[in-house]
Amino acid sequence: MKPIHLALAVTALASPALAQEAREMDAHEHGVSVAEIAVEHGKVAINITAPGMDIVGFEYEAASTEDKDAVEAAIRALLTPEAIVALPEAAGCRLTEVLAHLHGGDHDDTADAHMDDDHDDHDDAAHEDHDDHADAAQHTEFHVSYAFACEDEDALTQIGFPFFDQFANAQEIDAQYVTETGAGLAEITRAAPTLTLE
Amino acid sequence: MTLSARALSLENVRFRWSGRAAFGLSVPEFRVSRGESVLLLGESGSGKSTLLSLICGIVTADEGRVSVGGTDLSSLRTGARDRFRAEHIGVIFQQFNLLPYASVSDNIQLPLRFAPARRKRAAPDEAARLCAALGLPEGITDVTAGHLSVGQQQRVAVARALIGQPPLIVADEPTSALDAATQDSFLALLSERIAATGASLLMVSHDERLGARFDRVVRLSDIAQTDGMTA
Amino acid sequence: MILRLAFGSLMARALTVGMTILAIALSVALFLGVEKVRTGARASFADTISGTDLIVGARSGSVQLLLYSVFRIGNATNNVTWESYQDIARRPEVDWIVPISLGDSHRQFRVMGTTQGFFEHYKFRGGQALEIAEGHGLTDLYDAVIGAEVAATLGYHVGDPIVVAHGLASFTEHDEQPFRVAGIIARTGTPVDRTVIVSLEAIEAIHVDWHSGAQRPGAGTPIEQIRQMDLTPKAVTAALVGVNSKLRIFGLQRWINEYPQEPLLAILPGVALQELWQIVGIAETALTGVSAMVVVTALLGMMAMIFSSLNERRREMAIWRAMGARPLTILGLLVLEAALMAALGAGLGLALLYGGLVLAQPMVDAAFGLWLPIDPPTARELIVLASVIAAAAVASLFPALRAYRLSLADGMMVKV
Numbered sequence: 001m002k003p004i005h006l007a008l009a010v011t012a013l014a015s016p017a018l019a020q021e022a023r024e025m026d027a028h029e030h031g032v033s034v035a036e037i038a039v040e041h042g043k044v045a046i047n048i049t050a051p052g053m054d055i056v057g058f059e060y061e062a063a064s065t066e067d068k069d070a071v072e073a074a075i076r077a078l079l080t081p082e083a084i085v086a087l088p089e090a091a092g093c094r095l096t097e098v099l100a101h102l103h104g105g106d107h108d109d110t111a112d113a114h115m116d117d118d119h120d121d122h123d124d125a126a127h128e129d130h131d132d133h134a135d136a137a138q139h140t141e142f143h144v145s146y147a148f149a150c151e152d153e154d155a156l157t158q159i160g161f162p163f164f165d166q167f168a169n170a171q172e173i174d175a176q177y178v179t180e181t182g183a184g185l186a187e188i189t190r191a192a193p194t195l196t197l198e
Numbered sequence: 199m200t201l202s203a204r205a206l207s208l209e210n211v212r213f214r215w216s217g218r219a220a221f222g223l224s225v226p227e228f229r230v231s232r233g234e235s236v237l238l239l240g241e242s243g244s245g246k247s248t249l250l251s252l253i254c255g256i257v258t259a260d261e262g263r264v265s266v267g268g269t270d271l272s273s274l275r276t277g278a279r280d281r282f283r284a285e286h287i288g289v290i291f292q293q294f295n296l297l298p299y300a301s302v303s304d305n306i307q308l309p310l311r312f313a314p315a316r317r318k319r320a321a322p323d324e325a326a327r328l329c330a331a332l333g334l335p336e337g338i339t340d341v342t343a344g345h346l347s348v349g350q351q352q353r354v355a356v357a358r359a360l361i362g363q364p365p366l367i368v369a370d371e372p373t374s375a376l377d378a379a380t381q382d383s384f385l386a387l388l389s390e391r392i393a394a395t396g397a398s399l400l401m402v403s404h405d406e407r408l409g410a411r412f413d414r415v416v417r418l419s420d421i422a423q424t425d426g427m428t429a
Numbered sequence: 430m431i432l433r434l435a436f437g438s439l440m441a442r443a444l445t446v447g448m449t450i451l452a453i454a455l456s457v458a459l460f461l462g463v464e465k466v467r468t469g470a471r472a473s474f475a476d477t478i479s480g481t482d483l484i485v486g487a488r489s490g491s492v493q494l495l496l497y498s499v500f501r502i503g504n505a506t507n508n509v510t511w512e513s514y515q516d517i518a519r520r521p522e523v524d525w526i527v528p529i530s531l532g533d534s535h536r537q538f539r540v541m542g543t544t545q546g547f548f549e550h551y552k553f554r555g556g557q558a559l560e561i562a563e564g565h566g567l568t569d570l571y572d573a574v575i576g577a578e579v580a581a582t583l584g585y586h587v588g589d590p591i592v593v594a595h596g597l598a599s600f601t602e603h604d605e606q607p608f609r610v611a612g613i614i615a616r617t618g619t620p621v622d623r624t625v626i627v628s629l630e631a632i633e634a635i636h637v638d639w640h641s642g643a644q645r646p647g648a649g650t651p652i653e654q655i656r657q658m659d660l661t662p663k664a665v666t667a668a669l670v671g672v673n674s675k676l677r678i679f680g681l682q683r684w685i686n687e688y689p690q691e692p693l694l695a696i697l698p699g700v701a702l703q704e705l706w707q708i709v710g711i712a713e714t715a716l717t718g719v720s721a722m723v724v725v726t727a728l729l730g731m732m733a734m735i736f737s738s739l740n741e742r743r744r745e746m747a748i749w750r751a752m753g754a755r756p757l758t759i760l761g762l763l764v765l766e767a768a769l770m771a772a773l774g775a776g777l778g779l780a781l782l783y784g785g786l787v788l789a790q791p792m793v794d795a796a797f798g799l800w801l802p803i804d805p806p807t808a809r810e811l812i813v814l815a816s817v818i819a820a821a822a823v824a825s826l827f828p829a830l831r832a833y834r835l836s837l838a839d840g841m842m843v844k845v
């Protein structure tokens with residue numbers, strides 16, 4: 001992955017608890033994050049939702065400066081895609097978009113960094129929920145989404161998850177993936193932190 | 199006569215089978231010289247086979263020394279003792295000597311499998327030569343052993359004992375399964391072949407009539423005390 | 430030489446050894462056969478739908494939705510209103526959408542109302558499209574296109590009349606509005622073979638005189654009048670959706686699942702199928718376990734066989750010992766014999782499996798629509814075979830250890 005310049009902005013968004021969670025069927029489970037991965041024509045979109053417990057070790061609203069620093073550091077880490085997901089070197093992937101935020105509790109912290117190009121390509125639907133979503137639950141969750149454009153789509157055979165090295169409490173990612181050839185479910189674990197795309 | 203000149207010597211040997219009706223055997227002294235042929239006579243159940251087991255190192259004496267060609271068997275570890283037997287002793291049983299499913303030549307060469315030095319001494323065609331010398335028909339080496347007559351089997355057993363020229367041949371009533379006529383010709387062949395190789399022969403039997411062909415005839419009761427006999 | 434002797438020893442006991450090998454062979458064939466059927470069934474299920482990105486239905490379980498919409502197993506508890514369907518169809522991510530209306534039947538077969546789009550977009554076995562083998566597609570309101578198995582089982586030809594029964598296994602027939610077989614679809618190996626396809630409007634048409642599940646008394650509306658009516662449905666059972674970019678599937682799925690006006694469920698067929706396997710996996714594991722137990726039984730039989738042969742082979746062991754074989758060699762010999770038997774059994778089992786596959790392949794295909802591929806053994810199967818041989822060697826250790834102890838205790842002169 002080529003080094004990229006990221007403009008980091010942490011903004012606080014106050015929003016009422018309105019929308020229901022997309023994966024409301026999935027119970028919030030500590031240690032288990034959820035990922036959606038789509039691959040098409042060398043483009044890769046990855047969304048990860050991780051329990052606050054896994055990322056910062058607590059799920060209450062950050063009050064102390066220590067906790068706030070932890071949240072900020074986590075967001076910063078999530079905004080560094082090479083620390084979270086590893087695409088094959090040979091595929092020559094370039095990050096085109098990254099977006100990370102915390103939600104739940106009273107505040108949503110959102111950090112958003114768009115690559116200057118490809119912006120029109122971006123699906124607005126994915127953004128919609130940022131304005132209105134929050135969670136009435138006690139549990140906080142981190143959301144991060146990445147978009148990559150790769151030169152050699154045939155080399156996109158697997159995705160590694162250095163995510164587990166980054167966050168010691170994370171144990172598992174339940175992933176749904178879709179490629180040109182099909183869709184599937186995969187359990188990515190700390191012991192086997194790789195998703196193989198058929 | 200030096201110790202090593204002896205093919206076999208037993209000194210103060212005591213042995214007892216483990217088990218309920220335990221049979222015990224003790225041999226104060228028994229020797230066989232190089233090239234000597236000895237017939238050991240004894241009643242059935244008197245412990246002849248037990249003595250041969252001791253000499254072959256399949257069982258070990260509780261006390262005393264059993265030496266074969268100057269080697270004290272009790273000084274060898276079990277694996278080495280098995281190897282020693284393969285290298286130095288040719289064994290002939292009363293009957294059912296052969297693996298019935300194997301060819302005659304495989305049967306004859308079986309001890310060589312466990313005796314590298316003996317294998318080196320044996321010429322590639324020695325099995326066939328021995329068969330010929332023992333009056334077995336040509337081409338018998340490829341026949342499955344189970345298809346042979348009892349007399350033929352015993353002669354194949356002799357060939358097996360002789361291959362690679364071990365210095366001591368031990369035979370446990372090899373003639374008792376043969377009829378009188380075959381017995382005599384078998385014994386004649388056995389003595390002749392053993393004399394030709396210069397090996398010592400220790401044969402056990404309950405048949406007193408066989409004595410004539412041996413250098414020496416010994417009664418088990420003269421050299422050994424037994425107890426706990428059940429037979 | 431040892432290997433030759435071990436082989437000779439086995440040959441000498443051809444009958445008992447042969448039975449033992451046969452038992453191992455059958456158990457291995459059964460085990461591998463179960464595996465083949467299992468993977469074949471999975472592949473066949475996976476082949477049933479391809480090219481569809483999302484399946485939309487009323488909110489229920491994702492496996493349930495997959496089963497009733499694609500495999501015609503079970504029933505929908507609710508429908509999707511036409512308004513919601515229209516809303517989804519208007520989404521920018523949607524490339525195509527095909528409605529499906531289920532509920533009626535013809536004999537043992539289901540009747541499905543859909544649009545021309547179904548013939549264009551429903552794909553199976555890695556992207557293969559439906560093919561009309563005889564006749565043509567849906568043109569008239571009362572045209573029906575039938576699956577290959579429907580045609581074969583009921584002996585239908587193009588032009589034959591078909592009367593649709595209301596509901597499943599009911600006696601009420603929509604006999605005032607008979608259909609006509611317009612076309613027969615070439616065999617697909619999917620549930621389409623067992624489906625009668627009519628237009629969505631036709632489903633509406635036959636229910637013109639029906640209200641909340643009951644037929645309105647009196648004479649039915651005349652067909653001429655029905656043909657003039659607006660036959661837009663009020664609801665459909667499910668819809669198949671293709672998106673214009675895979676990258677937008679999850680976004681569209683979320684939008685549908687969060688659709689506020691009606692509780693809907695959108696599933697990715699591949700993901701739902703995997704969820705199904707997780708459920709079916711328990712039964713599969715049980716089946717695999719049972720067939721593994723059969724292998725274990727065969728190996729136990731072999732062990733018993735070796736045990737019972739030990740007594741008659743004491744003489745043989747004494748010969749080996751007298752010739753200089755160590756007790757350990759005797760142990761090795763018995764283990765080698767067992768491994769040889771297992772290897773022969775495994776080889777024969779493989780041969781039985783392939784022989785059985787050649788024979789059963791057309792029958793299983795005809796009976797269950799399940800095509801069992803005949804491929805060279807997979808790495809997994811070879812591992813199974815190797816494990817059987819290894820397990821046989823381990824099992825033979827028990828009698829071999831007994832032989833070891835016997836040969837130590839027997840001395841060299843065994844009483845015969």
Ligand SMILES: Nc1ncnc2c1ncn2[C@@H]1O[C@H](COP(=O)(O)OP(=O)(O)O)[C@@H](O)[C@H]1O
Pocket residue numbers: 215216217221240241242243244245246247248249426427428429838839840842
């Ligand atoms: N393997 C054995 N285990 C226990 N006792 C044995 C064994 N072999 C032989 N015996 C006992 O040793 C005694 C002598 O037997 P054996 O040496 O075979 O006599 P012979 O060869 O003179 O007939 C018998 O009483 C027999 O029961």
Ligand SMILES: [Mg+2]
Pocket residue numbers: 243246247248370842
């Ligand atoms: Mg005896």
Ligand SMILES: [Zn+2]
Pocket residue numbers: 532533594595596603635636
């Ligand atoms: Zn109906």
